[in-house]
Amino acid sequence: MGAGVADADGVTSRDLFAARDENDLARYELAPGAVLLRGFAREAEAELRRAIDAVAAAAPFRHMKTPGGFTMSVAMTNSGRYGWVSDERGYRYADSDPESGSPWPPLPAVMLELARNAAAAAGFDGFEPDACLVNRYEPGARLTLHQDKNERDFREPIVSVSLGVPAVFLFGGLKRKERPLRLDVVHGDVVVWGGPSRLRYHGVLPLKEAQHAFAGSARVNLTLRRAG
Numbered sequence: 001m002g003a004g005v006a007d008a009d010g011v012t013s014r015d016l017f018a019a020r021d022e023n024d025l026a027r028y029e030l031a032p033g034a035v036l037l038r039g040f041a042r043e044a045e046a047e048l049r050r051a052i053d054a055v056a057a058a059a060p061f062r063h064m065k066t067p068g069g070f071t072m073s074v075a076m077t078n079s080g081r082y083g084w085v086s087d088e089r090g091y092r093y094a095d096s097d098p099e100s101g102s103p104w105p106p107l108p109a110v111m112l113e114l115a116r117n118a119a120a121a122a123g124f125d126g127f128e129p130d131a132c133l134v135n136r137y138e139p140g141a142r143l144t145l146h147q148d149k150n151e152r153d154f155r156e157p158i159v160s161v162s163l164g165v166p167a168v169f170l171f172g173g174l175k176r177k178e179r180p181l182r183l184d185v186v187h188g189d190v191v192v193w194g195g196p197s198r199l200r201y202h203g204v205l206p207l208k209e210a211q212h213a214f215a216g217s218a219r220v221n222l223t224l225r226r227a228g
Helices: 042-058 109-121
Strands: 002-006 012-020 026-031 034-037 075-080 083-087 090-094 131-137 143-146 158-164 167-171 181-185 190-193 202-204 219-225
Touching (some): 042 075, 042 158, 075 083, 109 158, 158 167
Antiparallel strands (some): 002 012, 012 026, 083 090, 131 219, 143 202, 158 190, 158 219, 167 202
């Protein structure tokens, strides 16, 4: 079955082949080593909501600053052995919350299991994340094109889980100037990229006004990595 992904003008930018698994969930091949798993996280949404609330209670969301002094529009927190942080010293992983000095809250079992299963479905068996960056997008928040390259081992994939209101996920090439795919990601979708696609540029267009039962007007994104 053929499927299309809309570009900025609402037309199909590229046909993507969608296979279906035993649960009739669509699996789109985006590039070598990169897949979009439609609805993969939907069955775990209640557990994920409780896990996110627990993480945020222990390490509240905050708007970090870039090394250049700009405040990020996306609110962030972390769970796991390591947490991704940004300030005037640069981008890096830290084993404790710089605001409290305490270790980041443990990676919830539901997030760990979801990451393992999504990675395996994308062809990356044995994935064991030790960090989950939790991003909360309010209307207007965005993430510019960037590479995930603060991790020690680029052989491990990235697992990105979309929850709440829809967003447009940009999935580019290995150079910033390459035109990215524009993917409409909705509640429960998971994107996994690794192997030859591990260092592809990616980002999120400004979030539009919308409502979803999961998080009101917000989109919550879980990005699971092997940092250490």
